Amino acid sequence: MKKSLSIAFVIVSFLLGTAVGFSQQRSASFTTEKLAENVYLVKGGLANTGFIVGESVTAIDAQMTAGDAEKMIAEIKKTTSKPITRVILTHSDGDHVNGITGFPKGLEIISSNGAKEEMAKEFKAPNAQDYFPTRTFAEKLELGTGPDKIQLSHFGPAHTSGDIVVFLPAHKLAFVGDPVFIGRDPLIHRHKGGSSAGVVKTLKALLNLDVDRFVPGHGDVLTKADIEGAMKNLEDRQQKVKQLINEGKSLDEVKQAFGIKDGPPGGMRFPSLVEVIYLEFSGKK
Ligand SMILES: [Zn+2]
Numbered sequence: 001m002k003k004s005l006s007i008a009f010v011i012v013s014f015l016l017g018t019a020v021g022f023s024q025q026r027s028a029s030f031t032t033e034k035l036a037e038n039v040y041l042v043k044g045g046l047a048n049t050g051f052i053v054g055e056s057v058t059a060i061d062a063q064m065t066a067g068d069a070e071k072m073i074a075e076i077k078k079t080t081s082k083p084i085t086r087v088i089l090t091h092s093d094g095d096h097v098n099g100i101t102g103f104p105k106g107l108e109i110i111s112s113n114g115a116k117e118e119m120a121k122e123f124k125a126p127n128a129q130d131y132f133p134t135r136t137f138a139e140k141l142e143l144g145t146g147p148d149k150i151q152l153s154h155f156g157p158a159h160t161s162g163d164i165v166v167f168l169p170a171h172k173l174a175f176v177g178d179p180v181f182i183g184r185d186p187l188i189h190r191h192k193g194g195s196s197a198g199v200v201k202t203l204k205a206l207l208n209l210d211v212d213r214f215v216p217g218h219g220d221v222l223t224k225a226d227i228e229g230a231m232k233n234l235e236d237r238q239q240k241v242k243q244l245i246n247e248g249k250s251l252d253e254v255k256q257a258f259g260i261k262d263g264p265p266g267g268m269r270f271p272s273l274v275e276v277i278y279l280e281f282s283g284k285k
Pocket of ligand 1: 047093095096178217218
């Protein structure tokens with residue numbers, strides 16, 4: 001891919017986020033669902049977001065646009081009068097991050113090291129400099145104590161290079177971002193260092209947590225069985241693609257075997273899961 005084209009790709013991915021990959025339905029109305037004492041899921045916009053009420057409010061992810069972030073903040077204010085002091089970003093994708101400019105300046109913004117590096121390349125809002133993560137970590141970061149404990153873990157590159165899981169041990173609950181999608185192929189950003197092997201590793205790590213309910217970046221709250229099913233589907237697909245690679249099949253032949261048709265040439269698209277797996281295991285770029 002030429003450099004200019006790859007930059008265009010990154011900009012388009014940044015602007016449209018998940019919208020391109022999945023024709024994700026944007027939900028205009030915002031609603032709040034109580035998941036546990038002091039823990040809430042906000043549905044609306046392009047991606048799930050959440051918040052935790054402690055001495056102050058910790059938001060989880062920031063929506064796609066400042067306008068949607070304002071709607072999310074309005075939901076928080078319906079639930080508590082405590083101030084929002086912190087935002088945790090599960091990963092760097094635009095549909096989870098770009099709305100951060102709708103939050104007040106000066107908040108603590110937490111992400112993994114990898115997500116901050118990706119944001120440095122992609123997050124180009126006019127006032128972006130006021131909204132980069134202020135606190136980052138490599139593998140683990142623990143916040144709060146007792147029932148308010150929040151454990152952040154980065155289990156390695158998966159959907160992107162910098163995905164983190166927000167685990168609330170007192171509630172057996174985790175906000176997991178985008179390594180798991182139900183009912184459709186997971187989106188894996190190779191251009192951000194994501195890989196299918198990494199997604200499997202992260203899903204295994206999720207299954208090892210003492211968690212009953214997993215809040216994905218998109219869709220409904222999931223159980224362990226859902227995560228197991230998603231992992232099995234992904235491993236099956238890896239197995240089938242590897243077999244075709246061993247038989248010496250080209251990428252086009254593998255795509256054909258799975259009935260995958262790309263859009264018209266020149267259009268921007270996210271590569272299919274099969275293509276991601278092929279490139280990953282054939283060692284091709
Ligand atoms: Zn997403």
